[in-house]
Amino acid sequence: MKAPATQHGAAEEMDMPRITVNGRATEVDADPATPLIYVLRNDLALNGPKLGCGRAQCGACTVLVDGHAARSCQVKLGDVAGAQQITTLEGLGTPEAPHALQAAFIAEQAAQCGYCTSGMIMQAAALLAERRSGLTEAQVAEALEHNLCRCGTQPRVVRAVMRASRQQGA
């Protein structure tokens, strides 16, 4: 096997990009032009964000950047190096302390294969953060319009987001 090729010799002389994911700062040994999804999944071993279309059309890779939903297949590592707070599904809640959306997706059994689930939850989390109460089903559908599910679980996803919204408002 050959020695690993150096992609950008100059990068080695500079500091490695430093990003903050789920509250933890970490240095990443990758080109700043690398799409964030590869860094999250392959360098940081996070399972939540999923690589879907790679063209910002499906929403499977959605994460929060400073609380706003972002397609991590389009965000470059260098764009979020520094002070921005990146949140993935893993940072939203845990089995012991689930986020309202995670609990609601289980309660409504709002998945089939579950590949789109992380993106759905992250997009909905941004919506719930903006809208603390009085959410309608039409608003949920509008907010999730660019998150695709091929299994056809959208009606359940809407019910789950509404359930989480009611819980949040309560």
Place this chain on the structure above:
Amino acid sequence: MGMQTPTRRGFVAGLAAGAAGLAIGFRLDASAQQAAPVGPPMLRANPKLDSWVRLTPDGRIVVLTGRVELGQGVLTAMRQIAAEELDVAPARLELISGDTAETANEGVTAGSQSIKFGGEALAVACADARATLVNVAAETWGVERAALNVSDGVIEGIGGRRMTYAEAAARVSLVRPANLAAQRKPPHAGTIIGTSLPRTDIPAKVFGQQVFIHDMRPEGMLFGAIARPPSYAARLVALDMAWAEALPGVVKVVRDGSFIGVIARREEQANDAARRITAAAQWRDGAALFGGKGAFEYLTTEPALTRTIHSKAAPASTPARTHVAEYRRGFQAHASIGASCSLAKFEDGKLTVWSHTQGPFPLRGDLARGLRMEPEAIRVIHAQGSGCYGHNGADDVALDAALLARAMPGRTIRVHWTHEEEMVWEPWGSAMVVKLEAAMGADGGIASWGHDVWSFPHSTRPGDRVGCNLRSAWYLENPVAPSPIVDGALPNGASARNAVPIYDFPGQRVTTHFHTAMPVRTSALRTLGGYFNAVAAEMFIDECASLAGVDPVAYRIRHLADQRLVAVLRKAVEISGWQPKPVVMGRGNAQGARLVGTGVGMTKYKNSDSHVAVVARVSVDPATGVVRLEKMWAATEAGRAINPDGITNQIEGGMVQAASWTLLEEGRWDRGRMVSEDYTAYPIIDFERIPPIESVLIDRPDLPSLGVGEGSQGPTGAAIANAILDATGRRVAEIPFTPERVLAALRA
């Protein structure tokens, strides 16, 4: 069907051929199991008890199934079935699925057959294990077996006597052939089957735990990608290997004929290198797809294998009138959200492949032939992928990973196709043409019915005894040709699936015009030909009802002998508030500025499985031709429900997917390949287009469980089509019903 396995082809083919009749022999109640031959066919084919259930002296209870989780919830249902027969809490069971070194060979997880065949086999194996362990206690205590009770894996006798399964298992061998005549618990005694046990895989999916094959990261893993030819027919002429191996991050470039794979340190580097290699390499192109014809013209004018596969002569009579119509559907894709992925490791002459294939054993056979290895040197282990909805790139990518892994022994290589690679290179669902003709009597009833279908193949899966159906094998220096292509035989059928009428027409004929040449490679898309045959037939019967001047529901009931179908139709009509009236061709139903209509569609999937009726209400904008779904209702009956919420999830999901196929989806190609390579070029349904759905399940615990995963697609497409007919008074003959086509029909 292509679902055969190398070792048991005859068995599975017979199973496919006999499915409708076998359903009768698969009664879950004890009395019906006396019928010969004894025992579930899947258990007869895999009789080792320990390939279904293992109870170990240390207290573990391991349940094994050759079926695999595709997102349909089958492992939750299998857990329920096993827990029911073993009298153990479902959470205590460990499950192993789809591993060629461990589980039974159940062919492919497809065709809505897992519960009906795989579930029945697992149930009898578990019933055998339970009876054996209870017998140990009975003999130890010198009491009758019937006097003993089992509570969560503890055998209880009179006077507070207790023996755990672990203690009993230490005194008897469960490594032996299964007792095929073991008696299942009678349905009325069940407490777990029939309940909506929550899916066991959903929590891990909402917390981002490692579930998917894409999440596997073994130590030292490297990333692979394939540099695809610019068209299906293109072959490699020249590539500067030294340049390619010097691309950023590249560790190795593997070239074998026109197959070029890249191994790199990082995933994006592998993908980038593959893209640049495709662009830089010199290729020799082949002939234009379809000889430059349109797909429908190609289907109906190029030589095909024409066979009448079903016929029933009607009593001679002179029809009062005849009606003829033709319907078309373009190519449609699986369009999974996550592209296909596989990991492979080659070490000491042995290959291990992790795959989200629907059939670990069939895949192993094709891998062996594609790699020219012995099947015994290959282990295929299932890991979950993104939903596949049939034969997508899941199997192909396994050979890609294996070819790269073989070139770098000792390292695990992971290949995750790009989405555009999946859309261009996966097998598509076939374009189809259906022509229907009916002879109607003076009373308006249908006296005879003819169904002609023109189609490309619906199953070119791995699993035959010869050839290799994994795409990259065809591009090697010494290519391995694909297996011979056959159309699936009735009663399940492939191109003719659901072409045999569900109605009791006196005269019937079904004729297939089957193409084995595939300018665009096609294979199983959920329901095979079933969706489109059902849609066309149900559209046509509405047109006949209209000609007879009869309400579509009343017209159907008049022709139905199958009371289970009548029951779901009546239920769908009841919950939707159906207003009986004849559809008048040429007259739309205006309501304000829009045209509104309601339609119904129904099937008995494969003429042997779930009974589903769907009602859809649509509105059509006459200025633009845009169809909006307003609401959909469904009624389902699939015998004994294992997990009612699981069934509802499948039925509703199928309705959403079928709505997408029916209104939006159509693949396009250029001279050399499909070009619908992303969700902009090939849109699928989004949240805003999905209407409220109301779904009702009719449980029949007295009847065998039937396959349900593909039950709602045909009825949904048909209900939408018939709602458009009701709204516009016009027939739109080509799926998808795009605004352009609806507008053209309105202006015709």
